[in-house]
Amino acid sequence: GNSVTQMEGPVTLSEEAFLTINCTYTATGYPSLFWYVQYPGEGLQLLLKATKADDKGSNKGFEATYRKETTSFHLEKGSVQVSDSAVYFCALSPANQAGTALIFGKGTTLSVSS
């Protein structure tokens, strides 16, 4: 079946450090891949997405590349800020399954200190 596996947190970094949050998936065909961010006490916001292999999604300094060969969609940022502290969820939308819900990873908590 379809599933998403994220690295377990929490991830604790100092400001301006490099961030990587690993995400791998299991799915048939070519799912769409997403990263969502949840700030404390809020709902989820789409951070970036990629819909086909080798696509790179980017937003607010975050990037993730859809790697079909390694079934991965790792999230990276070159220099994190305190305001990036949040929970990050990797998710997929199954290929050719119109109307189905997203499948989420368990989330990774990022804490950035100044």
Next chain:
Amino acid sequence: GAVVSQHPSRVICKSGTSVKIECRSLDFQATTMFWYRQFPKQSLMLMATSNEGSKATYEQGVEKDKFLINHASLTLSTLTVTSAHPEDSSFYICSARNALNTGELFFGEGSRLTVL
């Protein structure tokens, strides 16, 4: 961009009462809405899929008589927690898929339910 609004954002109720949470798509038509439940420091658990004009499809283990879902229009879905108990306390999040079905979901701000 597309906006999904949930109301109320926070609700506290006594055990045994029922609580209704609304989810509205403000600038697009949503043929499908999803209701998730999030436990502290955990991922989102899909509760049910709500299709406009038809009965909701519940995930295994979710009591349909406890969590009533209505999707009467293309812009509104409601979740009613009936006879709420403390174990129903949670963060409930709805999401909506644009009728154009681009694969992207838009999420509401979430509703935190506390049952005393």
